[in-house]
Amino acid sequence: MKMTLDADKIIKTVDILAQRVGERFPDAGLCRVAKDFTLVARKARGDAAGLGKANWRLRLMTLAVLAMGLILFGFVVTELRFNAPLREVGKLVQILEPAANIAILVALGIAFIVRMEGRWKRKNALASLHSLRSLIHVIDMHQLTKxxxxxxxxxxxxxxxxxxxxxRVELQRYLDYCSEMLSLSGKLAALYTQSIQDEVVIQTVNELEALSTNLTRKIWQKIMMLDHTGPARRPRKRVK
Incomplete structure (x- = not known):
């Protein structure tokens, strides 16, 4: 049984998280980040799904190259049959030589188009993953001074x-929300590896997951410190 991430359920979790942040910290900058997170999550879902679909323009180009090769091969055979019978060995060689050249050119053309599609998908995936990386750093900036x-x-x-x-209670909830957003960012990045098996994309996704995991670990160190602060209380005011 193949286990895959459900993009719709991830989006639902992101939406609920944004609502929780808005209800708990309506005036905090993290609330705006959570709202932006919902937009980034939906874009990631659409981009990841699009990578799994065929690029029909490039596929039609492949068919066009193949059809052109068949037409050229048919033209060569027709010309030689019209000029001389194919039973002669020399005439067969005359057919095989251009046929081999045509086959090589067609194969090279198809390989080029296939690689072009792969590069196009990789470029789009890396651009979307860059947005996720930026979001992860923005989330980290919001918990940095906490x-x-x-x-x-x-x-x-x-x-x-x-x-x-x-x-203490408010700070713990704030850090929890940051931790959840970082974790969900890693899940959104993993959606891309379900749609495209590209080494560069997979490596980038692994780096993003490692980044979000390391930042989450730092947040949980802060949460563990809060367990030793005693009853909830307000910090001292700044010295003017």
């Missing part, structure tokens, strides 16, 4: 310190 050690006390904020208004 430092749980501030809630432990003993750290006096300065005038340049980022404003931290979340208590």
């Amino acid at each position: 430092d749980p050690s501030v809630l432990l006390g003993g750290i006096e904020p300065t005038a340049s310190s980022p404003e931290r208004l979340m208590n």
Whole structure:
């Protein structure tokens, strides 16, 4: 039984996550990122599905090259049969030589078109995966300044310190949402490997999954620190 990711269920999960973020942090920048995430997810689903479909323009070009080769071969045979009977060995050689040349040219033409389709799909896949990579870094930027050690006390904020208004519970939920978005980003990237078996695309997807996993691991280290902060409380205000 072949196991595959269901793109529609991934989109549904992304939509629910965006709603959760909006309900919990309606004024936070992460809420806008979550909304953008839903758009990126839908685009990724469409792009990945499109890669699995045949490019009929290039397929028609392949058929045209094949038809042209058959026409040329038929023309050569007709000309030789009209001028002399094919029972003579010399005439057979005259047919085989141009026929071999035509076959080689047709094979090269078809191979070129097939490789062109592969390069076209690879280019589109890498462009879409680049958008996912950018999104992953944007998510990471939103959790970058969420430092749980501030809630432990003993750290006096300065005038340049980022404003931290979340208590332990809120910060934990915020980091959870970032972790979920990073995980779903990896799942969206994996959709491309289900549609195209290209070494470069597979390597790029593996790199994105590794990136999202490493960033998620950093977030969970922060969440583990929150378990030692005690009751929920607000951090100190910045020193003016």
